[in-house]
Amino acid sequence: MSTRSASERPSMRQVAETAGVSHMTVSRVLNGHPSIKESTRDKVLLAVEQLGYQRNVAARALALQRTLRIGAVVETEAEFGPASALRAIHRSARRRGYSVSSIALDEDDSADPGRALQQLLALGIDALCLVMPRSASVAAVRAASLDVPVLVVKPEREAELLRVCVDQQLGITMAVDHLAALGHRDALYVSGPMDWLDARARERAFRARTRSWGMTERPMIAGDWSADFGYDFAVSLERLPEYTAIVAANDEVALGIVHGLHDRGLRVPDDLSVVGFDDAPFSRHSIPPLTTVRQPFETLGTTVVDVLLAAVEGLEIPQRTKIPPELIVRLSTAKARTAP
Incomplete structure (x- = not known):
C-alpha cells in the first residue's frame, strides 16, 4: 500500500x-x-x-518550547473509578494536542509515589496530575520540589496544589436522601480503604447526612473496592439485620453484597435496599439493576486538562472544578420494610 x-x-x-x-x-x-x-x-x-x-508534533513542541506531555500518577488502573478518570484525561489531552504519560503505583512492588514522580519528570512533562490518590501520594508531591503545575483529583480543599474532583459529599448526600425519602431510618455504610481520600470523603458525608436525618448511627464496615469483599461481608450475616439499607463504597462492592445477600436467602430490595457509587457499566445489568451515584468521568477528564493547560499557558484558571454527580435510581432500592 x-x-x-x-x-x-x-x-x-x-x-x-x-x-x-x-x-x-x-x-x-x-x-x-x-x-x-x-x-x-x-x-x-x-x-x-x-x-x-x-x-508535526515535534515542530509544534519546539515552537512552543514545551514537551506537549502531561504526567499522571494513578494509584491503580485495576479499579473502575481511577481507570475511567485516567482514560478520560487521555482523551481530553489528545483533543488538545497533548499526550499523557502515566504510572500506576500497583504495577509492581517497587512503585512508590516519589519514584513515580521522578520517572515522569525525567520524561519531560509540562504538568503533573495525581488521579484519585491515597494520602501518601499527595504527601510525596507536597514534599517534592516541582517546577511544573501540579493538580490533584481529590475531594478535600487544597491550598498548595490545583484541584479538580467529582463532588463526593454531594453524591453520598443524594444517596442518603433517596433512602430517607423511601422511609429508611437505619442504614449501614460499607467503606472503601480509608487511606484513599475519596473513601474518607464518602464516609464523612454518610455520617453527616444520616445524622441530619436522625438515622441510627452504626459503625461503618471498612473494606476494599472489590466485589469479593462485599460478597464475604454479606454471606457472613447470620440473620436479617435491623438496618434496612446499605450504601456501598462503589458498584463492585455493592454487586458483591447483592450476590451475598441472595446466597443468604435475603432479597434486594424487599429485605435490604442497596446503593452503589460510580455507575459502572455492569451496574445496570445486575439483578436487580443497581441504584447508584454516577461519576461524570468525561467531564472530570476535560476539566483536569483544561485546568492544567490553563496553568501551563499562563491563562486564567477555570473556577468550576467541583463537578456534580448524578443519582441513578434503579431497582435495588425500595421502601423500607416494616417491622415484623
Missing part, C-alpha cells in the same frame, strides 16, 4: 479551505483554544479527519 509523500500531505491551509474558516481558526482549534464555537470546532475536526491531516 502506497503512502503519501511529504509534498502530498494536506496542509493546515487546505484544512481551513475545506472547513470554510481561516488558517488562524484552524490553528486555534488544534491548540484547544477555549473561545472557539463548538460548531466551528466540529467543522474543523471533520475537515482534519476527511483530509487525513496530521500535525
Whole structure:
C-alpha cells in the first residue's frame, strides 16, 4: 500500500479551505483554544479527519518550547473509578494536542509515589496530575520540589496544589436522601480503604447526612473496592439485620453484597435496599439493576486538562472544578420494610 509523500500531505491551509474558516481558526482549534464555537470546532475536526491531516508534533513542541506531555500518577488502573478518570484525561489531552504519560503505583512492588514522580519528570512533562490518590501520594508531591503545575483529583480543599474532583459529599448526600425519602431510618455504610481520600470523603458525608436525618448511627464496615469483599461481608450475616439499607463504597462492592445477600436467602430490595457509587457499566445489568451515584468521568477528564493547560499557558484558571454527580435510581432500592 502506497503512502503519501511529504509534498502530498494536506496542509493546515487546505484544512481551513475545506472547513470554510481561516488558517488562524484552524490553528486555534488544534491548540484547544477555549473561545472557539463548538460548531466551528466540529467543522474543523471533520475537515482534519476527511483530509487525513496530521500535525508535526515535534515542530509544534519546539515552537512552543514545551514537551506537549502531561504526567499522571494513578494509584491503580485495576479499579473502575481511577481507570475511567485516567482514560478520560487521555482523551481530553489528545483533543488538545497533548499526550499523557502515566504510572500506576500497583504495577509492581517497587512503585512508590516519589519514584513515580521522578520517572515522569525525567520524561519531560509540562504538568503533573495525581488521579484519585491515597494520602501518601499527595504527601510525596507536597514534599517534592516541582517546577511544573501540579493538580490533584481529590475531594478535600487544597491550598498548595490545583484541584479538580467529582463532588463526593454531594453524591453520598443524594444517596442518603433517596433512602430517607423511601422511609429508611437505619442504614449501614460499607467503606472503601480509608487511606484513599475519596473513601474518607464518602464516609464523612454518610455520617453527616444520616445524622441530619436522625438515622441510627452504626459503625461503618471498612473494606476494599472489590466485589469479593462485599460478597464475604454479606454471606457472613447470620440473620436479617435491623438496618434496612446499605450504601456501598462503589458498584463492585455493592454487586458483591447483592450476590451475598441472595446466597443468604435475603432479597434486594424487599429485605435490604442497596446503593452503589460510580455507575459502572455492569451496574445496570445486575439483578436487580443497581441504584447508584454516577461519576461524570468525561467531564472530570476535560476539566483536569483544561485546568492544567490553563496553568501551563499562563491563562486564567477555570473556577468550576467541583463537578456534580448524578443519582441513578434503579431497582435495588425500595421502601423500607416494616417491622415484623
